[in-house]
Amino acid sequence: MLIEPRDPLIVRDGRPFTNSPGARARSLPFPLPQTLAGAYRTRRALLEGLPLPERAEEVLRWGLRGPLLAEEGREGWRLLLPRPLDALKLGERVYPLRPLELPEGAGTNLPEGLRPVGLPSPSLKEKPAPLSAFWYWESFLEWILKDSPEGFSPEGHGGPTPEVRTHVALEGATQTAREGFLFQTSGLEFARGRSRLALVLWPEKELEGIFPLGGERRLAFWRKGGPGVPPLPEALVQGLVRSKAARILFLTPAFLEGAYLPKGGAFGGARVEAAVVGRPQAVSGWDLREGRPKPSRRAVPAGSVYFVRLPEAWGEGEIRAWAERIWFQNLSDEEQDRRDGFGLAALGVWDGTLWKWEGA
Template sequence: MKSYLIESLAPLVFRSGKPFTSQASAQDVSFPLPSAGAGLVRYLSLSQSNNEQVLNLPKEDFEHSAYQAILNMQSRGPFLVRYSDETDIEILVPKPANALYFENKQTGEKSVVRLEPRTFEQEGELCGSDLPQRLLHVQMTEDLKGKPAKGVSFWALQDFVAWQKGEGLSFDSVNNNGLTSIPIELRTHVAIETDSRSSVDGMLFQTASYDLAHQKTQNGWDNKRLGFLVQTQESLKQDLATLGGERRLSYFKPINLEKNSSLPVELTQDDADKINSDKGFSLSFITPCIFAKGALPDWLDKTTLMGKLPNTKITVALKAMAIDRWQAVSGWDSLLWKPKATRRAIAAGSVYWFEMVEGQFDVQTLQQLSNHIWSDHQQDKNDGFGSAILSPWTAI
């Protein structure tokens, strides 16, 4: 896939579902969904190619093959990036759900504690829970006394990959390489009367937006700024684009990513051998994912929690899940011209652990699954819901 950088020229608005009469706050702005990036790619492809066949079709004829060809365009992202120029770009991904920031009660030292599937025993006897019988409990791998601490919400891609491969990371390195939050700007808007050019009483509203420009620090201006990355097979030219609400402009630029900081993460024969020997792997989502069975993919049996990996002959069993609260997915349907139905998605950062039951990985299968989009519905796959990183895990 080709990579494109979205460089904002103004703070970008990604509103929640609150009415405009509500007072805006930092909670009103939400990270753009994959469908927003997909819509931008399709719009630019259509406008740059000047496809008269589609442009002249009535909106009601959304079953037309020309419309379907647009909807079948695939994209990934948007992913958050931090960069100084187009040759120095680092990808930031949501914090993994199997990492806990922890503050030691005695020393006050902060650390990143790993959460992993384990059997839950107390004084030699199993404890009960309302989890399905075959699922393991996700627990801290260290017995520490203290409390959860605050840390960054976005991790550097290299740290994320290293963590899921089992490497230990210090709190300071994760904090220094990551990002606590995206700066947010609040704006107050007013309706202006045409004749008098004065404000209309009661016609005030506010918007919250992501300010991705260079930020001021104690030592001056930061030499790096934030942006978004989208990937698609479409060949697009540099252009001005509008991502998000209020038609705020951004530059849309083709870029070349360095091999060690690009997506999807490249997997090797060594990774395949380790998964085969350890009899397990984890799947860590870096975008929201929409499954047909709520938290379970359609290819898994709901009773046995077993199934064949998509497009393979490898049978696996789900052993554990670490997932945050479900994420609402909606939007505006530009074909039907009405709001889309709200659906529940697995939040980015969620981690699933699988045990190998039958079959083995080779490097080609592993690379295919590394490129796979894990949502069940084809249109959600096209939109990029369900990008994930696959890593070895020692099954229990």
């Protein structure tokens, strides 16, 4: 399902926004899954005649996957995914970050059994160059199917364009501007040049129509269709069978019980060996059942990558079944977070070898 905002989308970052002169309402660079989950459930409940919050328990069981980003092309909508954080650009080349083997006598402050992650060569000392925040599916697929691709140059862009608008407060009686009461709102324009952008969702039931989304009840076009869930590549499965190791890449923020580690230190039986995790993302929101703000929590950001080892006893059948349970499924530890869209994941190959520590 596609959601295309008609006007710049405002998804507030949680900082206070008062009626004082000079106030600024800042937007997140991309909407959180719960924003789309809340809008979807509210709209579907209204269409089906379910009163809220009386039927909140039932409505909250409606799950979805996403949101991701899509761009309209000549042959339809193209899927874009968040940049994997195990990709680092130095100069003109993109290098993979991989788990490192500790030299004898060395130690870290990581949890027991967790490896550090780094570059393949101690001579790589350049300042990292920026990479596009969103990659087209074709570039993302190449990255996950090759453990260390040569000459890799991802195609993508920065996603929705930030837009800032300046407003003035009005006098209620005269409807004229109040002296000195200027304020700003920032939103996301879902366009890049002449290209249209949209949000992609995969809910249990698709909706159509023109409905509000985000702050100020700005309108968005909701329509069926758009990119489908990509099928699990057979080449990926065969790579996992050979190495009995994998990369798990989060496409939406995830909530994990151990802060940045899954419950029990494993994803469905695969043990975490190392991780490349971005800065935690603060998430709050509105509790539909209680009618009050939710407590703030920290999520693992989209793009984070986990290196995992599969059990040696697993054969091709078990590995294929595990891959199907992970591929484009929500992996957060709590069931409600999974229903809300947190922790959408993809898989990538990893040969399972540990690179030498720099200078070792």
